[in-house]
Amino acid sequence: MSSVSKECDVCGNYYGAEADGMSVLCPQCGEEELSVFSGDWPFQRCPCCDCHQFYRRKDFNQIIGCFIILVGAIFVPFTYGLSLIVLSLLDYLLYRKVPELFVCYKCGAEFRGFGPLPKDVAVFDHHIGELYEK
Numbered sequence: 001m002s003s004v005s006k007e008c009d010v011c012g013n014y015y016g017a018e019a020d021g022m023s024v025l026c027p028q029c030g031e032e033e034l035s036v037f038s039g040d041w042p043f044q045r046c047p048c049c050d051c052h053q054f055y056r057r058k059d060f061n062q063i064i065g066c067f068i069i070l071v072g073a074i075f076v077p078f079t080y081g082l083s084l085i086v087l088s089l090l091d092y093l094l095y096r097k098v099p100e101l102f103v104c105y106k107c108g109a110e111f112r113g114f115g116p117l118p119k120d121v122a123v124f125d126h127h128i129g130e131l132y133e134k
Protein backbone atom coordinates (compact mmCIF):
# COMPACT_ATOMS: atom_id res chain seq x y z
CA MET A 1 0.00 0.00 0.00
CA SER A 2 1.38 3.37 -0.92
CA SER A 3 1.31 6.13 1.61
CA VAL A 4 2.65 9.58 2.29
CA SER A 5 3.84 11.09 5.55
CA LYS A 6 5.16 14.49 6.40
CA GLU A 7 5.62 17.06 9.11
CA CYS A 8 2.74 19.48 9.30
CA ASP A 9 3.80 22.93 8.08
CA VAL A 10 1.50 24.54 10.59
CA CYS A 11 2.20 22.70 13.84
CA GLY A 12 5.15 20.37 13.12
CA ASN A 13 3.22 17.20 13.89
CA TYR A 14 4.35 14.16 11.89
CA TYR A 15 1.42 12.39 10.32
CA GLY A 16 0.58 10.27 7.32
CA ALA A 17 -2.14 9.25 4.91
CA GLU A 18 -2.86 6.49 2.43
CA ALA A 19 -2.32 7.55 -1.16
CA ASP A 20 -5.89 6.84 -2.19
CA GLY A 21 -6.79 10.37 -3.18
CA MET A 22 -8.73 11.00 0.03
CA SER A 23 -7.98 14.11 2.03
CA VAL A 24 -6.55 13.67 5.50
CA LEU A 25 -6.30 16.56 7.91
CA CYS A 26 -3.41 16.95 10.32
CA PRO A 27 -4.78 15.23 13.44
CA GLN A 28 -3.16 17.78 15.73
CA CYS A 29 -4.16 21.14 14.31
CA GLY A 30 -6.56 20.29 11.49
CA GLU A 31 -5.04 23.13 9.45
CA GLU A 32 -3.09 21.18 6.89
CA GLU A 33 -4.49 18.70 4.44
CA LEU A 34 -2.78 15.77 2.74
CA SER A 35 -4.27 14.46 -0.44
CA VAL A 36 -2.20 12.14 -2.59
CA PHE A 37 -3.35 9.81 -5.30
CA SER A 38 -1.08 6.89 -6.15
CA GLY A 39 -2.40 6.90 -9.73
CA ASP A 40 -0.44 10.12 -10.31
CA TRP A 41 2.85 8.30 -9.71
CA PRO A 42 5.60 9.02 -10.66
CA PHE A 43 5.12 12.59 -9.47
CA GLN A 44 6.49 15.42 -11.54
CA ARG A 45 5.52 17.81 -8.80
CA CYS A 46 5.04 17.22 -5.11
CA PRO A 47 1.30 16.75 -4.44
CA CYS A 48 1.78 18.57 -1.12
CA CYS A 49 3.68 21.71 -2.10
CA ASP A 50 4.21 21.84 -5.88
CA CYS A 51 7.98 21.49 -5.55
CA HIS A 52 9.52 19.59 -8.45
CA GLN A 53 12.74 18.38 -6.83
CA PHE A 54 12.99 15.11 -4.97
CA TYR A 55 15.64 12.86 -3.51
CA ARG A 56 15.80 9.19 -2.61
CA ARG A 57 16.50 7.93 0.87
CA LYS A 58 16.60 4.50 2.46
CA ASP A 59 13.68 3.82 4.77
CA PHE A 60 16.16 2.60 7.32
CA ASN A 61 15.78 2.91 11.03
CA GLN A 62 19.00 4.57 12.18
CA ILE A 63 18.52 3.28 15.70
CA ILE A 64 18.62 -0.33 14.53
CA GLY A 65 21.79 0.41 12.55
CA CYS A 66 23.48 1.95 15.59
CA PHE A 67 22.34 -0.91 17.78
CA ILE A 68 23.87 -3.48 15.43
CA ILE A 69 27.20 -1.64 15.47
CA LEU A 70 27.05 -1.28 19.25
CA VAL A 71 26.44 -5.00 19.74
CA GLY A 72 29.30 -5.72 17.35
CA ALA A 73 31.59 -3.46 19.37
CA ILE A 74 30.68 -5.14 22.66
CA PHE A 75 31.67 -8.56 21.32
CA VAL A 76 34.98 -7.41 19.83
CA PRO A 77 37.13 -8.55 22.81
CA PHE A 78 35.61 -12.06 22.71
CA THR A 79 35.70 -12.59 18.98
CA TYR A 80 38.97 -10.80 18.16
CA GLY A 81 37.14 -8.31 15.95
CA LEU A 82 35.29 -10.96 13.98
CA SER A 83 31.95 -9.77 15.31
CA LEU A 84 32.46 -6.40 13.66
CA ILE A 85 33.00 -8.00 10.28
CA VAL A 86 29.95 -10.22 10.69
CA LEU A 87 27.80 -7.33 11.82
CA SER A 88 28.90 -4.90 9.15
CA LEU A 89 28.00 -7.61 6.67
CA LEU A 90 24.63 -8.02 8.34
CA ASP A 91 24.19 -4.26 8.31
CA TYR A 92 25.00 -4.22 4.60
CA LEU A 93 22.54 -7.01 3.80
CA LEU A 94 19.83 -5.36 5.87
CA TYR A 95 20.51 -2.07 4.18
CA ARG A 96 20.12 -3.59 0.74
CA LYS A 97 16.75 -5.05 1.67
CA VAL A 98 15.41 -1.76 2.94
CA PRO A 99 13.09 -0.02 0.48
CA GLU A 100 13.78 3.49 -0.71
CA LEU A 101 11.71 6.54 0.00
CA PHE A 102 10.90 9.31 -2.40
CA VAL A 103 11.27 12.58 -0.51
CA CYS A 104 10.29 16.13 -1.43
CA TYR A 105 13.08 18.70 -0.92
CA LYS A 106 10.77 21.50 0.00
CA CYS A 107 8.16 20.13 2.39
CA GLY A 108 9.92 16.88 3.33
CA ALA A 109 6.95 14.69 2.40
CA GLU A 110 7.96 11.03 2.26
CA PHE A 111 6.38 8.76 -0.32
CA ARG A 112 6.39 5.04 0.44
CA GLY A 113 5.42 2.02 -1.58
CA PHE A 114 4.59 3.69 -4.87
CA GLY A 115 6.81 1.40 -6.90
CA PRO A 116 10.23 1.76 -8.52
CA LEU A 117 11.62 5.27 -8.08
CA PRO A 118 12.32 7.30 -11.21
CA LYS A 119 15.96 6.75 -12.21
CA ASP A 120 16.81 10.43 -12.40
CA VAL A 121 16.03 10.93 -8.72
CA ALA A 122 19.35 11.08 -6.86
CA VAL A 123 20.28 10.87 -3.20
CA PHE A 124 20.08 13.99 -1.06
CA ASP A 125 22.20 16.86 -2.36
CA HIS A 126 23.22 19.40 0.28
CA HIS A 127 23.46 22.20 -2.25
CA ILE A 128 19.88 21.69 -3.33
CA GLY A 129 18.82 21.08 0.28
CA GLU A 130 20.23 24.46 1.33
CA LEU A 131 18.06 26.20 -1.22
CA TYR A 132 15.00 24.84 0.50
CA GLU A 133 16.04 25.36 4.09
CA LYS A 134 13.52 27.38 6.01
Ligand SMILES: [Zn+2]
Binds near residue numbers: 032
Ligand atom coordinates in the same frame (compact mmCIF):
# COMPACT_ATOMS: atom_id res chain seq x y z
ZN1 LIG B 1 -0.78 20.35 12.07
Ligand SMILES: [Zn+2]
Binds near residue numbers: 046048051104105106
Ligand atom coordinates in the same frame (compact mmCIF):
# COMPACT_ATOMS: atom_id res chain seq x y z
ZN1 LIG C 1 6.59 18.91 -1.18
